[in-house]
Each structure stands twice: as C-alpha cells, then as structure tokens.
Amino acid sequence: MNRILFAKTGRAVFISHLDLMRTMQRAFIRAGVRIRHTEGFNPHPYMNFALPLSLGVESRCELMEFALEGEAALADLPGRLNAVLPEGIEVLDAYVSDTKFKYIKWLDIEAHLFYYNEVHQAEELAAFFARPELVTEKRTKRQTASVDIKPLIAALEVTDAAPNELLLTARLSAQEPSLSPAQLLAAVEQLAPALKPDHVRVKRLEVFDKDMNIFR
Amino acid sequence: MDAVLERILLKVQKPARYTGGEYNQIIKDKAEVDLRMAFCFPDTYEIGMSNLGLQILYGAINAQPGMWCERCFAPWGDMEEEMRRAHIPLYALESGDPLTEFDALGFSLGYEMAYTSVLNMLDLAGIPARSADRKSLTPLVFAGGTSCVNPEPMADFLDLCAIGEGEELDVEILTLLRKAKKEGWDKPRFLREAARIPGVYVPSLYEPSYNGDGTLESVARLEGAPEKVTKRVIEDLDSAFYPTKAIVPSTEIVHDRVVLELFRGCVRGCRFCQAGFAYRPVRRHSTAFLLEKAKAALENSGYEEITLSSLSTSDFKGLGELTDGLLAWCEPRKISLSLPSLRADNFSMGLMERVQKVRKSGLTFAPEAGSQRLRDVINKNVTEEALLNSCRIAFEGGWNTLKLYFMLGLPTETDEDVVAIARLAEKVLHVWREYAANKSRGVKITVSTSMFVPKPHTPFQWEAQAGVEEYLRRVKLLRESINSRSIVYNWHEPHVSLIEAALSRGDRRVGAVIEKVWRTGGKLDSWTDYFSLERWLDAFRSCGLDPHFYADRERREDELFPWDVIDLGVTKRYLARERREAYAGRVTPDCRVKCMGCGADRLLERGDCDE
Ligand code: SF4
Numbered sequence: 001m002n003r004i005l006f007a008k009t010g011r012a013v014f015i016s017h018l019d020l021m022r023t024m025q026r027a028f029i030r031a032g033v034r035i036r037h038t039e040g041f042n043p044h045p046y047m048n049f050a051l052p053l054s055l056g057v058e059s060r061c062e063l064m065e066f067a068l069e070g071e072a073a074l075a076d077l078p079g080r081l082n083a084v085l086p087e088g089i090e091v092l093d094a095y096v097s098d099t100k101f102k103y104i105k106w107l108d109i110e111a112h113l114f115y116y117n118e119v120h121q122a123e124e125l126a127a128f129f130a131r132p133e134l135v136t137e138k139r140t141k142r143q144t145a146s147v148d149i150k151p152l153i154a155a156l157e158v159t160d161a162a163p164n165e166l167l168l169t170a171r172l173s174a175q176e177p178s179l180s181p182a183q184l185l186a187a188v189e190q191l192a193p194a195l196k197p198d199h200v201r202v203k204r205l206e207v208f209d210k211d212m213n214i215f216r
Numbered sequence: 217m218d219a220v221l222e223r224i225l226l227k228v229q230k231p232a233r234y235t236g237g238e239y240n241q242i243i244k245d246k247a248e249v250d251l252r253m254a255f256c257f258p259d260t261y262e263i264g265m266s267n268l269g270l271q272i273l274y275g276a277i278n279a280q281p282g283m284w285c286e287r288c289f290a291p292w293g294d295m296e297e298e299m300r301r302a303h304i305p306l307y308a309l310e311s312g313d314p315l316t317e318f319d320a321l322g323f324s325l326g327y328e329m330a331y332t333s334v335l336n337m338l339d340l341a342g343i344p345a346r347s348a349d350r351k352s353l354t355p356l357v358f359a360g361g362t363s364c365v366n367p368e369p370m371a372d373f374l375d376l377c378a379i380g381e382g383e384e385l386d387v388e389i390l391t392l393l394r395k396a397k398k399e400g401w402d403k404p405r406f407l408r409e410a411a412r413i414p415g416v417y418v419p420s421l422y423e424p425s426y427n428g429d430g431t432l433e434s435v436a437r438l439e440g441a442p443e444k445v446t447k448r449v450i451e452d453l454d455s456a457f458y459p460t461k462a463i464v465p466s467t468e469i470v471h472d473r474v475v476l477e478l479f480r481g482c483v484r485g486c487r488f489c490q491a492g493f494a495y496r497p498v499r500r501h502s503t504a505f506l507l508e509k510a511k512a513a514l515e516n517s518g519y520e521e522i523t524l525s526s527l528s529t530s531d532f533k534g535l536g537e538l539t540d541g542l543l544a545w546c547e548p549r550k551i552s553l554s555l556p557s558l559r560a561d562n563f564s565m566g567l568m569e570r571v572q573k574v575r576k577s578g579l580t581f582a583p584e585a586g587s588q589r590l591r592d593v594i595n596k597n598v599t600e601e602a603l604l605n606s607c608r609i610a611f612e613g614g615w616n617t618l619k620l621y622f623m624l625g626l627p628t629e630t631d632e633d634v635v636a637i638a639r640l641a642e643k644v645l646h647v648w649r650e651y652a653a654n655k656s657r658g659v660k661i662t663v664s665t666s667m668f669v670p671k672p673h674t675p676f677q678w679e680a681q682a683g684v685e686e687y688l689r690r691v692k693l694l695r696e697s698i699n700s701r702s703i704v705y706n707w708h709e710p711h712v713s714l715i716e717a718a719l720s721r722g723d724r725r726v727g728a729v730i731e732k733v734w735r736t737g738g739k740l741d742s743w744t745d746y747f748s749l750e751r752w753l754d755a756f757r758s759c760g761l762d763p764h765f766y767a768d769r770e771r772r773e774d775e776l777f778p779w780d781v782i783d784l785g786v787t788k789r790y791l792a793r794e795r796r797e798a799y800a801g802r803v804t805p806d807c808r809v810k811c812m813g814c815g816a817d818r819l820l821e822r823g824d825c826d827e
Pocket of ligand 1: 498
C-alpha cells in the first residue's frame with residue numbers, strides 16, 4: 001500500500017479528523033494525483049489514517065495509506081502535495097509499505113504543561129507517575145470502569161522547561177489498549193489534582209511496533 | 217499562536233472557523249503593504265465563505281500591489297463569550313491581528329438580518345459602533361452588498377457605502393484612503409473627497425427631515441454631496457477579476473464547491489424580486505471564458521462539484537454548449553455539476569439529462585404564486601402548462617422529490633389564489649402518477665411558503681406587507697386545502713419577515729432600533745438560535761417607532777423614499793408603471809423580447825443593453 005508520513009502543526013491542529021480526510025482528498029486532486037475510489041452507489045476514496053489525531057494535538061508522525069488510479073512517482077509526491085496543502089500540514093515522505101497499521105504498538109509524545117498560578121517542579125510530577133499503579137476511572141457509554149494505566153506507559157520523563165512550564169515525554173501504548181495523552185493527563189487530574197496544569201500542548205513524535213522499531 | 221486563544225479554541229465548537237491558514241489564503245509581507253483591509257462578513261464562517269462576492273473582492277483587492285485584504289467573520293456565541301472573557305479582540309484570520317490595526321473594514325451586507333452583527337463585530341473589536349464616535353481616519357468602516365440599496369437604516373454606523381459592484385469601486389476607495397493616510401487628511405476631508413467617487417454614498421453628508429406623519433420630507437445635502445449616488449457596474453465582465461484561486465476551507469461550509477457565475481442581472485423583471493432590478497442590466501461572460509475559468513477553479517481547489525450560479529441560469533444563451541463543455545471535462549474526473557435556480561418554463565429534457573449524467577440532485581421550482589392571475593401580477597412568466605411539462609420531464613427522468621416555492625401575501629392575493637397553490641401541487645402529483653418512471657419509490661412534493669417582503673427599488677416598494685396574522689390565516693387555509701399525504705407543506709415563520717420588511721424600507725431613525733437590539737443582546741438575527749421578535753418590538757417601542765409604519769403601510773405614489781438617493785439605473789417612474797401594470801394583471805415582456813426602457817442601460821458606457 002502507498003503511504004505518506006506527514007506532520008500536522010500550527011494552525012492545522014484545529015482541523016478535525018473528518019475535515020482532514022476532505023482536505024487530503026482535495027490536496028491530492030490539486031496535486032494532480034488521483035486517489036482510487038471504491039465502486040458502487042456511494043463511492044469513497046481509498047484512504048486510511050493510522051491513529052486518528054485529536055483536535056489540538058500536533059504531530060510529526062502521522063501516517064496515511066491510499067490507493068491510486070494508475071501510476072504516480074511517489075518520490076515526487078511530497079513536493080507536489082506540499083505545494084498545495086494548507087498551512088501546517090507537511091508531507092515528509094511517501095513510500096510503499098507492506099506493514100499493517102494494526103501493528104503499531106507504541107507512541108512517543110511530548111507534552112508541555114503550563115501552570116499559570118503556581119510553580120511545580122519536575123520531580124513532583126515524576127514522583128506521581130512513579131507510583132506502582134495508577135488506577136483511573138474510565139467512563140464508557142454505560143458504566144465507569146477502573147483501569148490501571150501504569151502498564152500502558154513504557155517510559156516517562158519530566159523535566160523543567162521554564163518557571164511555570166514542565167516538559168513531559170512519554171512512550172504510551174498506541175492501541176489495544178490505547179492510552180491517549182488526554183487520558184494520561186486525566187490521571188493527574190483524578191489522582192493528584194494539585195498537579196493539574198492550566199494548559200497543555202501535546203505533540204506526537206514517533207510510532208513504534210511491539211519490538212520498539214520505528215513503524216513505517 | 218497565542219496560548220490563551222489556543223486554549224479557547226479547544227473549548228469551542230468547530231474551531232477551524234477561527235484559525236485561518238486555509239489553502240489559497242493570501243499572506244503578504246507587512247513591510248510591503250501600505251493599506252490593510254479586513255473584509256468583514258457579519259455572519260458565520262460557513263455562510264461567509266460560501267459567498268461568491270467575498271471570493272471575488274478578496275482576490276480583486278489582493279491583486280493590488282501594496283494592498284492586503286484579509287477576512288473576518290462573526291464568531292458563534294460560544295466563541296464570542298470566550299473571547300470577551302479573555303479580552304481577545306476580534307481579529308482577521310490571515311494575520312491574526314486585531315481589527316483596530318486595519319485601515320479599512322469593509323462589511324458585506326447581503327441581508328438586513330445581519331445588521332446587528334455588524335455592530336457586534338465592531339464592538340468585539342473595541343471599535344465604536346457609530347461613525348460619529350470614530351474620530352480618526354482609520355479604521356474606515358464601510359459596507360457594500362445588496363442591502364446597501366437602502367443604506368439608511370445603517371447610515372449612523374457606516375462611514376460610507378459602496379453602491380453596486382465592488383471590483384473597481386472598492387479599489388478606488390482604498391486607493392483614496394491610502395493617499396489620505398499618506399497626506400495626513402482628517403476623516404471629514406477624506407469623506408468629502410470620497411463622495412466624489414461615483415458609487416460612493418457618504419451618509420453623514422445627507423440630513424433627512426421628516427413630516428408630521430413620519431414620512432420623509434426632504435434630504436439636505438452638505439458640502440456638495442451628489443444628489444444621486446449611481447450604482448457601479450462592471451460593463452465587460454470578461455475583463456474584470458474572476459476568482460480561480462478561491463480559498464478552500466479546511467472545514468465544511470454551506471456551499472463547499474466551485475461556484476461559476478455566468479452572468480449578472482436578469483432579463484425577467486419579476487416584480488417582487490429586488491435582485492432582478494438591483495443588478496440590471498444583464499452582462500454575461502462568454503462561454504469560452506467560463507469553460508477556461510471553470511477548469512482553472514476546479515484544478516486549483518480540488519473540489520469535486522461545480523455549480524452554475526446566476527439569477528436565472530437557464531436564461532443563459534449557450535447553456536447547452538457550456539454544460540456540454542463542462543461535462544466533457546468533469547465526467548472523466550468524477551466531478552459533478554449542479555444547476556440551481558432552474559426556471560420551470562424552459563427546463564428542457566436535454567438540460568436535465570446533462571445534469572442527471574453526473575449526479576441526481578434535488579429539483580426545485582419556484583412558481584411563487586398558485587394562480588395564473590397572480591403570477592401575471594408579479595410578472596412571473598411561468599404558465600401552469602410549462603410547469604407541469606417540466607415536472608413531467610423530471611418524473612419521467614426518474615426524479616421523485618420536488619420542491620415548490622411560493623410566497624403568501626403578494627399584492628392583490630385572494631383566498632382563491634392561496635387555494636390555487638394546493639390545486640397546483642395536486643396537479644403536479646397527478647403528473648407524477650401518470651408519468652413517473654418508477655412509482656415504487658413513491659413521491660414527495662414539498663410546498664414551501666414564506667411571507668412576502670416588499671423591497672426597495674422594486675415595483676412593490678409602495679406596497680404594504682400582509683401582516684403576521686393575515687399570513688398565518690392564509691397558511692391555515694392552504695394547509696387545510698392540501699389533501700394528499702404525498703404533499704408536504706412547510707411554512708416559514710413570519711416574524712423574521714416582518715422585521716426584515718421594517719428594516720429593508722427603514723429610514724435613518726431605524727438605526728437607533730438596530731443599536732438598541734444589539735445593546736440588548738441581539739446578533740446573528742438570521743439564526744433562529746438568536747432571533748427574538750420581542751427584542752425587536754421592545755427596541756422599536758423604546759425608540760418611539762412603529763415597525764408597522766415601515767412594514768405594512770401602503771405608500772403614496774409620490775412619497776419620497778429614504779432610498780431615493782440611490783440610483784440603481786432603473787427609474788422610479790418605471791417602477792411605478794410596472795406597479796400599475798401589476799394591478800392591471802398585465803405582464804411585461806423580458807428584455808430579450810422588447811426593451812421596456814427601465815433606465816438601466818444608462819449605466820453602460822456603450823449605452824444599450826445587448827440582451
Ligand atoms: S434598459 Fe431595456 S433591455 Fe436594458 S435592462 Fe432595462 S428594460 Fe432591459
């Protein structure tokens with residue numbers, strides 16, 4: 001399957017997942033590359049995103065696979081697409097891959113945590129995440145379940161970035177089960193409310209398979 | 217991006233409306249820009265971005281070296297609340313700079329119900345609503361658009377109005393403003409000079425006075441302001457700016473497609489239709505030009521749909537050639553073509569097949585009135601036979617939903633005319649029974665009505681609106697006259713139409729009402745989420761004015777109107793004649809059959825209309 005690796009940063013973080021599909025589809029048309037469509041009454045394009053990205057989250061490791069009508073030189077594709085994409089979406093690579101998105105297992109993220117009214121040290125937050133278990137309430141449609149998110153964190157580090165800003169980097173389980181950055185921070189809110197930041201800026205950095213090899 | 221704004225954007229609905237950054241937005245280097253304008257649309261992003269006028273003027277102004285035009289829309293209530301709480305002033309999308317940093321704010325006034333949003337947007341930017349309270353030259357606050365054909369209700373808030381088509385006029389205004397800035401003119405001097413540009417109306421140079429009965433007595437002109445402000449038109453459309461690099465929104469908007477404007481104006485002369493008179497005379501693009509621009513617009517946008525837009529698209533000479541050419545290009549690329557505003561009378565089989573080829577979209581006909589008598593009164597030259605014939609073609613072609621639009625409360629309307637709407641819908645249903653290609657899926661005929669709003673610069677500008685109670689009585693009569701379950705009846709709520717009528721023929725005193733409504737929380741009044749009849753009635757009361765004086769009062773033929781200062785080409789004498797013809801039930805032929813001398817040809821240098 002053809003695949004692109006792309007970044008989504010700046011103003012583009014407010015483009016929702018649904019809008020991103022439309023945006024990509026149109027960008028391909030503008031680039032003069034035709035995505036193949038399904039047959040049938042309501043044809044839709046063959047395109048698929050690896051891990052849907054939440055609104056407001058930056059990323060430099062988004063993956064999208066797609067099928068083309070006819071041949072197209074993948075080597076040219078990043079340049080052609082970048083010329084016609086909206087601000088903040090940048091294609092970094094285009095290639096053919098035979099891996100499957102379901103083999104993505106880990107996701108590296110960084111989160112800038114801003115505290116407007118008080119100062120917190122990196123050690124405080126690091127100590128919180130060092131607890132042997134982190135049992136949080138996860139609300140599903142009908143019930144709330146308690147989950148220990150600790151096993152879903154492969155690595156986590158906190159450093160002081162600025163007087164009122166901490167930098168958290170972590171490797172989180174990407175799927176089955178997934179631990180989103182939002183859920184990670186929800187744990188802070190639930191279990192250590194004093195450490196809850198006023199604002200968080202999250203960025204996805206890289207995706208890995210179960211053997212910790214970079215996934216492409 | 218500012219962290220406070222970023223935090224807010226994560227809380228509000230559809231934040232992509234507030235970020236800019238779309239493909240084809242224009243970013244200029246501020247060091248090379250000496251005039252900055254914000255195109256302000258007093259409605260939501262989704263509505264404003266669907267507006268062809270915005271895309272045209274954005275492109276035309278940005279084509280000028282040294283001028284940078286950005287966009288600004290009215291935020292939805294949740295965003296406004298957050299912005300006010302965080303003290304974030306209203307900003308333009310491209311640069312994110314607050315509106316106070318701009319030289320000019322140009323508002324697009326397409327409909328009266330947007331007036332309160334203009335005031336609200338100014339306030340959100342920290343700019344005084346009233347022109348008199350804005351002492352400095354910049355930001356200059358001006359407006360253009362269809363509602364400006366009667367600028368008086370907004371006169372107190374606008375520094376000037378651009379009357380007619382803006383491609384050239386807006387650039388002339390901005391060029392003068394640039395000169396004024398450089399030479400350090402004060403605002404009164406600039407406005408005096410601007411008033412000399414043909415098409416510019418400067419409200420502060422006109423002082424109305426009123427008779428005891430509330431009608432306009434006279435209008436004093438100050439400082440040599442022109443007696444009439446004549447609408448500007450682009451004579452040769454093919455040589456004017458045409459948008460082929462429209463901004464492609466990153467989030468869904470109302471008309472998410474390429475809009476191809478075929479011509480401006482309309483040859484028909486339907487007597488209720490403001491656009492039909494306001495945009496005269498007809499000027500068209502050549503077919504070759506349109507084909508070229510359509511391809512460019514599709515390629516540059518990546519849209520998979522194109523729609524042909526004009527007042528009466530099927531009147532376009534060479535429509536067959538154009539649609540054939542478009543389809544030849546669109547079909548292999550799986551781009552669909554849609555044709556809105558088809559007239560029921562010349563809806564040919566061939567045309568329908570062309571549209572059908574790519575995608576079946578809903579079909580809408582607007583007979584406007586149920587009886588032939590009333591259709592003759594309004595000069596809607598559609599016969600029942602032609603309508604039914606068009607329906608037959610549609611049903612044979614496989615369509616099974618059809619919408620029919622009507623107005624209730626047209627001048628001279630009787631109960632028979634109302635009941636005739638039901639009878640007409642039944643005849644359409646009968647045609648379906650007889651000719652439908654596939655009856656198994658059933659049929660749905662939707663009848664919609666709205667309350668007629670008499671508009672300035674039309675033959676019905678002297679007429680009284682029917683009134684809310686009378687409209688509702690006629691709605692009930694119509695509802696009771698419809699007997700089939702295949703015919704669905706939707707009626708539009710009349711309260712907005714009442715206020716729209718009061719505003720559209722309002723005078724300068726109505727400005728106080730608009731301000732009062734805004735001060736008591738009014739904004740985005742075309743949305744039922746925000747419109748409040750009570751708020752409007754209270755505001756009229758507290759300003760000592762009566763909405764019925766403006767909406768449901770029949771005017772004397774010689775009454776001086778607040779909008780008489782605006783010359784749209786069509787003369788008041790012609791409109792009065794057309795009104796008499798309406799009462800006589802006589803139709804007026806369209807411009808192609810015979811020129812009736814409406815006066816709009818005076819706007820052309822060449823001197824006569826080519827249709
Ligand atoms: S001048 Fe004659 S042809 Fe031209 S718009 Fe008026 S009626 Fe039509």
